[in-house]
Amino acid sequence: MESDQVKPDPFNRNCGSRQVIDRIGDRWSVLVVLTLADGQKRYGELAQRIDGVSQKMLTQTLRGLERDGIVTRTVHASVPPRVDYELTDLGRSLLDLVSGLEAWATTHLTEVEAARTRYDGRSER
Amino acid sequence: MESDQVKPDPFNRNCGSRQVIDRIGDRWSVLVVLTLADGQKRYGELAQRIDGVSQKMLTQTLRGLERDGIVTRTVHASVPPRVDYELTDLGRSLLDLVSGLEAWATTHLTEVEAARTRYDGRSER
DNA sequence: CCGCATCCGCAAGGATACTG
DNA sequence: CAGTATCCTTGCGGATGCGG
Numbered sequence: 001m002e003s004d005q006v007k008p009d010p011f012n013r014n015c016g017s018r019q020v021i022d023r024i025g026d027r028w029s030v031l032v033v034l035t036l037a038d039g040q041k042r043y044g045e046l047a048q049r050i051d052g053v054s055q056k057m058l059t060q061t062l063r064g065l066e067r068d069g070i071v072t073r074t075v076h077a078s079v080p081p082r083v084d085y086e087l088t089d090l091g092r093s094l095l096d097l098v099s100g101l102e103a104w105a106t107t108h109l110t111e112v113e114a115a116r117t118r119y120d121g122r123s124e125r
Numbered sequence: 126m127e128s129d130q131v132k133p134d135p136f137n138r139n140c141g142s143r144q145v146i147d148r149i150g151d152r153w154s155v156l157v158v159l160t161l162a163d164g165q166k167r168y169g170e171l172a173q174r175i176d177g178v179s180q181k182m183l184t185q186t187l188r189g190l191e192r193d194g195i196v197t198r199t200v201h202a203s204v205p206p207r208v209d210y211e212l213t214d215l216g217r218s219l220l221d222l223v224s225g226l227e228a229w230a231t232t233h234l235t236e237v238e239a240a241r242t243r244y245d246g247r248s249e250r
Numbered sequence: 251c252c253g254c255a256t257c258c259g260c261a262a263g264g265a266t267a268c269t270g
Numbered sequence: 271c272a273g274t275a276t277c278c279t280t281g282c283g284g285a286t287g288c289g290g
Contacts, residue, residue: 008231008234010159010227010230010231011156011159011160011174011175011176012176013176013177014176016237016238017227017230017231018230020229020230020233020234020237021152021155021156021227021230024226024229024230025150025151025152025154025155025156025226026150026152027146027147027150027151029150030146030150031135031136031150034135034136035136042252042253043253043254044252047253050136051136051137051138051139051143052138054282054283054284055253055254055283055284056254056256056282056283057282057283058254059254066244067240067241067244067245068241069236069239069240069241075253075290077290079252079290080251080252080253080290081252081253081290082252083252083253083254090236090237090240093229093233094229094233097222097225097226097229100222101146101149101150101222102135104145104149104219105135105142105143105146105149106133106135106142108215108218108219109133109141109142109145112141112145112193112194112195112215115192115194115215116192116193116194119191119192119194120192167271167272168271168272172272179263179264180264180265180266180272180274181265181273181274182262182263182264184273184274205271206270206271206272207271208271208273
């Protein structure tokens, strides 16, 4: 049993670490984790802050993150209903890396945009 | 001119840093960068190492990474044709973060799988 | 009224065949 | 060998409906 538990090669899609990479390499997951950086948030807040996410994908992403033990989902049985999402300890350890990505994006934004302009100009010439 | 150049809020999809996050938060991009960690590779090598990637997505991902200045594409005009891909300096700076993700995945694999089992068992009960 | 499950139209992605 | 072109399938986004 556990026969799909191969060696930790992230390039083998049957390997667990590849599964994990697939999740955290998901655009919405990254953005959700980033949004939860400064404490717990309601579903609606997440939907509002993360521009362009559909309800379906947000729910789906949150379920996946919850399943992986990265966020907790707390339902308050009240009127109006309220559902809070918060990073777990595991989630916060991931946040360190993910906010590194955010920082990288901000830092190297100019370089990337310069490269894009260069690349795009090439084909038109 | 440059009217979509808003403040560096990665949650605003019109913002440059969000665009960058969207690319590096892409599963195939992550895997390609990881594969190129130990030097330049040919197209076929990439296709072979990255399990489950289709030609279309590999080509598309490589084009995107090339456009963003993360990889270089070198065509050798020979028979048989040969195309090498290699990380740029920019790409290597990104690799540091991405290999951090890989390490995280490996380290916390057990926790994630435990969480999944717990979560899955919950709904069946 | 908020969170989320469902249905449908469409675009992104996978598999295959073919070209330089 | 490295791609492009062509299907066809999958899965997303948007709207709707409903339960708590």
